[in-house]
Amino acid sequence: MEILGFVVKPEELAPLPQPAPETFFQTVKITYSKAEGAPESVSVDTDLFSKPLSHAEACLKSWTLRFDNEDHKFHLGECLVERVELVEDNKKVRVTGKLGIRDDSGDWDDSYSGEMEILVIGISSGT
DSSP, X not given: OEETTEEOOXXXXXXXXXXXXXXXXXXXXXXXXXXXXXXXXXXXXXXXXXXXXXXXXXXXXXXXXXXSSSOOOEEEEEEEEEEEEEETTTTEEEEEEEEEEEETTSSOOSOEXXXXXXXXXXXXXXX
């Protein structure tokens, strides 16, 4: 191949640089209102990311949990991010969280409310 009068072999050409992956952040909130029974799983989707993602993770930023009726002795609470998945052509992330509380009766029989604030971290594919 000749470039500007110079003979260049294809193996001597440097590869074109690829766009670097970008990192995006979004916060989503899951709200539990008057839930009852065992810890409940709820899913929520992020807003659209500006680029398709190749990978996503999520971490718990904050949470609140309370009994709805009279005072109870707190015995056990459960709050976790269960699942993170790419949806809608990899431009959204679906996060599933689980929240629950029970008193010392040993049963999940009291009404409770709470919120989970979850930070979603998306990595673009670099294209």
